[in-house]
Amino acid sequence: MPLGELSFSYARSGGAGGQNVNKVSSKATLRWPVRATTRLPADVHERFLKRFAHRLTGDGEILITSSRFRDRGRNVADCVERLRGMLAEVATPPRPRKPTRPTRSAAEARLADKRRRSRKKQTRRGGGFHEE
Secondary structure: OOHHHOEEEEEOOOOOOHHHOOOOOOEEEEEEEOOOOOOOOHHHHHHHHHHOHHHEOOOOEEEEEEOOOOOHHHHHHHHHHHHHHHHHHHHOOOOOOOOOOOOHHHHHHHHHHHHHHHHHHHHHHOOOOOOO
């Protein structure tokens, strides 16, 4: 985990908080410049960018905010833990899919179902009167 590249900012949290809610900045926002980092292996870096592309800012940073807890330290730890989870998610490469074929009985059942559905719809058509 590239702890030296992380930067935090703080703001007032929303929601219940008692007397201190309007004067204590306990919400933590973690910023990490993912595109600029050199501390991740290339394959993990590529998978991270692909998997979390929708979460990146225009500058290539990832933002993670936490206001689950009432104190700043626990919210910072929560942000770091969520980033750690995101990195763990892309740490191992996905297993390649083995191409398979449907069994003969499955193919025959599918075709038989198509024939049944076709016959059912043909009977619905019927020969009605047409005005010309």
